[in-house]
Amino acid sequence: MSNIVEPTRLTKKDFETDQDVRWCPGCGDYSILANVQRVMPELGVPLEQMVWVSGIGCSSRFPYYMNTYGFHTIHGRAPAFATGIKVANPKLSVWLATGDGDGLSIGGNHLMHCLRRNVDVKILLFNNRIYGLTKGQYSPTSEVGKITKSTPVGSADQPVDPACVALGVNGSFVARSVDVEAQHLGDVLRRAAHHVGTAFIEIYQNCNVFNDGAFDSFTEKAHKAERQIRVEHGKPLIFGANREKGIRLNMRTLALEVVSIGVNGVTEADIVVHDETNPTLAYMLAHMPYPAFPVALGVLFAETRPTYDGSLSEQRLGAELKQGKPDLDKLLRGGETWTI
């Protein structure tokens, strides 16, 4: 068990536990863990004020490796536990680690309601497009036709895109990053940490045992520049090794299209400028079909609005002001009574 440490003096080490990490060697979860442990000290949150909640899955082992309070709960329900924790003690900084199965299969409904309520919880969804802990069945993010132990001739159901789901239920902060992109993931984590409300981050994570290389086509150095677009608020949607490509809105089709700047009259002026407060744009970016389009990474959408836990605290406060101290005797004796 950890000892008391001055928040100001916190380091990466302070966030590490004495438990040996039990992921497969080479698992993307290691780099996510390292990045989280690297960023947390910057937040100035004391260890004891932070709670990591998770469901069940390889990804959900996460809390055991964070030297904060941690609750490894049951499969798919982490958002509900996190809601109870945050409502009971709004001062806590509550973080959630989940997987594509835990968060979108069995847990899809709780995720959806956590997002719509805008509970002030930070959600990291480790998307490896597979069930890792149960040794390799397809997940709701697996591509159609995926051959797995449970689908020997290929899966028949089409996947959901986690970011699109989050936007469909009015998530107030929706972002994407990649397990091994330390810099980018760090930035996104910081943005999420400072967002007041539910921050949803989909992290593409490689499961090198059951779905190795699922994201290589756009995460590997070689194609990165061509197959990813890093969105930044207020900056034009430009990508490509020589930043020669851009995203434009086709007025006729009302759909986005990839254009080459300079080629037949396309200028930077034609390129859409990212506005993270525009839900439609966020939806279009999240929805861009790959590989026809690059994969949009970064903060797709961010908007500040009242949180569920905040509103409930206000209601409690309001009640105290209006009704005063609790008085059970008065309550029990209210209404019609008689004395003998």
Add this chain to the structure above:
Amino acid sequence: MSNIVEPTRLTKKDFETDQDVRWCPGCGDYSILANVQRVMPELGVPLEQMVWVSGIGCSSRFPYYMNTYGFHTIHGRAPAFATGIKVANPKLSVWLATGDGDGLSIGGNHLMHCLRRNVDVKILLFNNRIYGLTKGQYSPTSEVGKITKSTPVGSADQPVDPACVALGVNGSFVARSVDVEAQHLGDVLRRAAHHVGTAFIEIYQNCNVFNDGAFDSFTEKAHKAERQIRVEHGKPLIFGANREKGIRLNMRTLALEVVSIGVNGVTEADIVVHDETNPTLAYMLAHMPYPAFPVALGVLFAETRPTYDGSLSEQRLGAELKQGKPDLDKLLRGGETWTI
């Protein structure tokens, strides 16, 4: 129990049961029932080939009043039952009646997975923005601050929009209508019936006991023309008593806006033409904030793609072609055996 009736000769009466309808007098469910019973005979589906599945709620009483096969299941799970039914017998025409609580609160996840899998089921979600059967608690579609039995000082969670949710999970057919709009609801039902895949229809339904008049502001004759926009594929998004208003895409903000045709240079050419195959447009229309914008009614999105049940049937067929008749003895004797 019904007797065999020639599908061709089916009438509204044939779809009525001997059970007396147990909704409150004046409930919007009555008109939905009447419209469904009016449209069904046109589909040429024999009574015995149709199955109505529901969860629990006032709306979920629906199957008892349809003289077809019917399964009144448990709260929130109807899409899962419907999936099992359709997969077991793809020849059946499977319809589902649910409510905003049944379908989006406890049942949100099953609804989401039914939509993403694109199971060939028609889903009618009766949205009265309240829990009717349990006598009036707020639902996931109730407006923020709603005062109900369970929220005496107002609800703290922001609602979801059913159509947005359906689009967020790649629903292949998403539409909206109103309980009392016989003509419009009838048209939407016909479109849904002919859509191959999951057809999702949100029906604004008045609960005159616990949430009376929830939709009056845009359903009443007086404001209808101004506060509704009936979208039709290939037609410009025009509305208003004198069809003088329209929806335009603001290039700068990448958001829709309401404009008056003829006023400072706006012509019909500026008005967006509805394209029900464009998910972004559907999302924008579903997302339009009311009352700043009119409520979009009609088929917001429709796209044909493989169904879950269809793909599974093909896999079964493929297996029979490839592996031939089932042979248990061969299976049991496959691999390493020895005889004594």
Add this chain to the structure above:
Amino acid sequence: MTESNIVTSSSARTVLDSAVVRFAGDSGDGMQVTGDQFTAAAALARNDLATFPDFPAEIRAPAGTLYGVSGFQINFASQDVFTPGDAPDVLVAMNPAALKTNLRDLKRGGLLIVNAGAFNAANLKKAGYETNPLEDGSLNGFNLVNIDITKLTVAAVKEQGLSNKEAHRCKNFWTLGLMFWLYGRPLEPTIKWIQNKFHKRDDLVQANIAALKAGHAYGETAEISHNRYEVPAAPVASGTYRNIGGNTATAWGLLAATQLSGLNMVLGAYPITPASDVLHELSKFKHFGVTTIQAEDEIAAVCAAIGASYAGNIGVTTTSGPGMALKMEGIGLAIATELPLVIVDIQRGGPSTGLPTKTEQADLLQAVYGRNSEAPLCVIAASTPGNCFYMAIEAARLALKYMTPVILLTDGYLANGTEPWLIPKLDELPRIEVKFRTDPQGFHPFLRDPKTLARNWAIPGTPGLTHRIGGLEKDYDSGHISYAPSNHELMCQTRAAKIAGIADDVPEQQIDVGDESGKLLVLGWGSTYGSIREAVQRCRTRGLSVSHAHVHYLNPLPKNLGELLKRFDRVLVPELNLGQLVKLVRSQYLVPAESFPKVQGQPFKISELEERIRQMMES
């Protein structure tokens, strides 16, 4: 009001020591209001009493239909009352449907007051009458009082110039007035009630008062071939009383727990009949530090409650049968992580959706065994509406002291039934001691109190105690994950021993009625308390050697129960199920306890129990 004068009985009255009255009418006829007012009057007259409202399953069924009938029964007496009574002495039927569905229960020769005004062709047809029972002589066996209440009410209120619909609505107060006359009740309290209920509309105030008085006057003047009654005050312990229903008492007991423990409370709940009212009630008390979360489903509800407990609040979840089934996986986690949790299961008729508005006691075995693997927890049950208050406090006390989920079982009958209740004072109630762990010295999350075996409770926010818990098995000595075989067995046995140990912390089983030993013990639990008690008392007055013991602690069972059972030749276990407690006692004590099951969505009638007891004594 806290005090009230009651009319002095006129010599013209027959004095009864108890009376059972049932009001029955259309959902729209306001029978519940009538019943409540009649109950208040009986209470103010210091009668002991018990009530039983019986709602239709439909929200607002079409007028005049059989399934739209709403009923309210009250049993009031000058002696102790334990049930709403079996067969009514007086039935008020506001329309044909009400007559059709309720007549079968009325005592032969009982007083039958009907609103002839509602017996028109349409209503008769809806109720399935071929001929008009008021005319075809089929009611000859009863003391029929046949009044056109509709017409008389309309006449009484015409001055207020109400709409026809509104005028008709006053029928129930006219009827109430007549009943007040019959039992010599004062009108003032009801007049006061009408005044502030309708204070926004003076015409309605006047009209309803007029109707009330008209009904009363009708009694005075008209020739009702029937004399008046008096039910004198019951000799009850002195103190301040109120009338209370089970769901309210449960909610208030939980509120009391916050004050007694000094902890905030989070209720995670999903609406379900008949539990929703506890959510509704608690949502009004935010200033008690109570937060209510209407979750997306029962699973989220229990998980949110567990999360709140993890964070140091009292986590509570309330539900009924089907919702209970959904919570079991979550409850298993609370058992594995040893967190306090109060689960209230307000039982209803099943299986599956079953009979949502009817009562049943069939969730006992689900409560005790309904989880995967060895997942022991504490199960207790309330026996009367007022007792729900104390058992709710007890559930919180045990949950906090033993760091365990506790299931409190009540049912639809307790939830909606009412009884006069001696109001306790907060400072008379036992404080609930809660100590959070703060000392990092030698801390690990599964360190146990050697006596209670409860683990120490270290909540997020406590410096130096950061730790991780979860559903995987833990090492007994470090709290870390452990798959070691013998450790697993040790942990399973420790969790079991902790729950078993609760038996040392709860009252020993008492005999509620009768001798400490004898021929027959009637062993009950939950809402059957009143009927069993009354039935046993009656049998004893007939000289039968029978006693009644009522179990409030179902898991663990009271430590003296086995020995107590063995003091009787035979043990009968009446339950509103097919035999559940009887299974528990038979397996635990190997006594040949016999089951007396009833699964009709209705409470036991005293007579049913009496008869069964007598049969056993004869055999």
Add this chain to the structure above:
Amino acid sequence: MTESNIVTSSSARTVLDSAVVRFAGDSGDGMQVTGDQFTAAAALARNDLATFPDFPAEIRAPAGTLYGVSGFQINFASQDVFTPGDAPDVLVAMNPAALKTNLRDLKRGGLLIVNAGAFNAANLKKAGYETNPLEDGSLNGFNLVNIDITKLTVAAVKEQGLSNKEAHRCKNFWTLGLMFWLYGRPLEPTIKWIQNKFHKRDDLVQANIAALKAGHAYGETAEISHNRYEVPAAPVASGTYRNIGGNTATAWGLLAATQLSGLNMVLGAYPITPASDVLHELSKFKHFGVTTIQAEDEIAAVCAAIGASYAGNIGVTTTSGPGMALKMEGIGLAIATELPLVIVDIQRGGPSTGLPTKTEQADLLQAVYGRNSEAPLCVIAASTPGNCFYMAIEAARLALKYMTPVILLTDGYLANGTEPWLIPKLDELPRIEVKFRTDPQGFHPFLRDPKTLARNWAIPGTPGLTHRIGGLEKDYDSGHISYAPSNHELMCQTRAAKIAGIADDVPEQQIDVGDESGKLLVLGWGSTYGSIREAVQRCRTRGLSVSHAHVHYLNPLPKNLGELLKRFDRVLVPELNLGQLVKLVRSQYLVPAESFPKVQGQPFKISELEERIRQMMES
């Protein structure tokens, strides 16, 4: 291959009637393959046998760690074998961690073969060894054979010029070769296996064969201070055999049910350890008319299965403990609507997430009682891996015949354990009669077969039989919704009677071992069959008056069970839980059955049972 020649034993060998061997190594060391091949060889040598693989909970734990150790134990004999054996006679430890975690089980003086090559500083440290056990004399109590298998393997395969990593991977075949030498097994079958396993990479084929032969040769040449063994063929019933594991047998039994009933099957399942393999296996048999739905969760899985049953297929759902808890509300609906449904619960260690990869029998009471209200269903259990096949068929038969959910209980030990299995012929298996209702004449959905009380099954698509069913209570005579009190009781009793009636349709309880009466009966159920049988047999050879009866039908219990229990002075009920079947028999028959619980995530050792039985006989 269906036939194979075995080597004739050389006189140089010690003939044993049984041997227990355990292979233990890193997850990466291929111990499961080694075990499977060694098992195949024993099977081909016509030994009777039983195996027990023991996986780590982690997918692929870091090399050399204690929790990364993977084990495989086999017990093979020239006589009947019922368990994988208690303590191994021979332990093969491929690294320090494997030695550390497994040594405690090895028989004193047992043969201990270790790969000295893996005993380097790093690995010793990971295993928590201060000093090298191969040198510090701590292994003196054993017959230590200390070989640098790594080095010898690398040498043996160098010609193939494999990467260092790949070369090391051949260690397990070298080891297997040595073990084959030790027990005089032919190399051919394994060589064949290697050839088609690695047919894509000839270098690997050559390398592994070389390693295998090298290990064998090492035995021939090297001076192992140990003589060779022979375990002759066991006298088993003639017929064609295969080795089979429980999950495979369960899946195949379900496939058989489709052929026997002529119905298609829909499996609704959500992956969970140790049940997932049944989903994996069934998903390969679409041409049997089997459709597998990997649902979004367990609730959707069971609901989809019920939907499929409603539509006329055999609805099946497979899961383990926590998933079982989630299915209970759905199962309640299947009970209320009286639809056939097969639920397979492959039990694992709990509570909550518990010990996912370990075995336990603690879901029995959940299976029998874990639903809201009175919701009776049929519960049966398999006793051996091969028995899973027959019990799966039986579950489907009872579900279809009685229109009811049937829960089949197996567990992690049966799921992954294997045994030789006499292969049945499809046409020897009993057909399953299914009649769908087609006649509209007098139809209503809850018309019952007077004998079985099963309702008639009218499936969508049948002209003239359109009807509605649901979870609300139904009228006995029309199937319409009914809230009538007495009807509800009638329906509850009918549902209960239907399940109780199954007792007339299943075999009476047999005594598996021993006399029909006596001093002690050991009553078991499920996967403890082998250990109890063996223990009881051994005690009987010591002349103790003890018998063994093993229950396959748990609800309802066999109709002669009560009478059978009473023929013995005492009854002992060993279970891998804290006492569950014992509760059922005590409450039902009032016999003072005694519990012998074990909850360690491990099966019973024969010796544990023997000892307990002997104690009881002495006391």
